[in-house]
Amino acid sequence: MLTIAVHLKGAKALPDLRIVNMGFNLELIKKYDHAGPRYTSYPTANLFSDKFDRSTYVHNARASNEHLVPGQISLYFHIPFCDTLCFYCACNKIVTKNRSRAVEYLDYLKKEIRLQGELFDSDREVVQLHFGGGTPTFLSNEQIADLLEYTSYHFYLKQDSRREFSIEIDPRGVDVARLAGLRELGFNRISLGVQDFDPKVQRAVHRIQSPEETLNLIKAARQMGFVSTNVDLIYGLPLQSESTFRETVERVLESEPERLSIFNYAHLPQMFFPQQRIREADLPRPEEKLAILNSTVSILGKAGYKYIGMDHFAKPDDGLALAQKNGTLNRNFQGYSTYADCDLIALGVSAISKVDLCYSQNHKKLEDYYADLDHDRLPIARGTEMSQDDLTRRAVIEKLICYYTVDLNTVCRSAGVDAKEYFGYEWEVLENLQYDGLVKLDHRNHRVDVTPSGRFLLRTICMTFDHYLRRPGAQGTYSKVI
């Protein structure tokens, strides 16, 4: 939901440069503070073309049914509406108190579900389903139930407890009774936006949320049988300091969530209009932001959380940590995922799908999304079909992001190319990163291992393999690494 960035240029000597137990190294982070993608896809979404034809999507969808063992399916529903505006928000959302807008939207979403359902074999199991936004709980439980029922006529929803059905919750509009209703509908995972519990910070970003009610929801979710709760926090918000954010983190940990996502606020008011309501003078200075991140990483390490990668932390027995251990971790538009190799069918305005060899994105404007569906057309606006080079580089980047290691010989062998020749340029760049202690290289097997210090700079390491970043000015479109 959020972009991340930190501006270190001009940062003064930092008060605390120790390497804490997770390998967090402030000096290296300072040195490698480059703008770069978060690699929820490769090629990244900003490279999708509006020349992408929906017939290419249809071709890929049909081809995905023909594999010897067709992949499982992951469904994503984008619900764009929000009751109120959080000033830091960079998401594609529609702020309204008019609930009837959801009624119209759901009618169109159903049309899209039907059109998509016609493309996929009916025996392909939906093992993952996720409601994101915006605010999915803008919908009532009855509306969500109706949507799920409609979906089950067009897709085969897995019934047993191994399915992952998750929903993003806005604790300001969800009480324990509502949460119990969601559990009854079959959701077994939730993600809660918290951001910060400090009342001053909450006022400055226009998101007032009671810590007690939020923590009660997390505890209640566990008692109801939700197997995993994720909490989103943001550092770098106005009026935050190391000590206030530490209090928020410690407070959140009282409820022992299974996962935490710690995002870094990117202040880009020219790009994201609501951010103009945030006073620049209130933003923490770069050295304060790093102190916040440093102490957060330290607290989470001491509390026993495992650093999965990028912005994500999980308890060692959580599905994400286990998937990382078992080799089934995957990276997609929702961050990390425990099912590898699913076709991801994303429904709703602006949603991004990954099906067989292509990525595609729906229209970002509601009227365009509705117009296509009025003509019984898939509302696809842009996308890309991956080349063999994209697939090879994506395989490398995914291995690094999910497992901190990649055997280039193995990846290249499946692509029919020679690793030494194909990644000759990249190997030279990696040698510099090795000099700085970010990676360890095995020359004989062309193996790259990310060191503990390199783990917080995964984006930088992955960028080495990103062919598209070599174009002039390419990095200007991304946020900073940390």
Ligand code: SF4
């Ligand atoms: S609730 Fe989420 S999507 Fe809506 S404005 Fe706030 S941060 Fe943005």
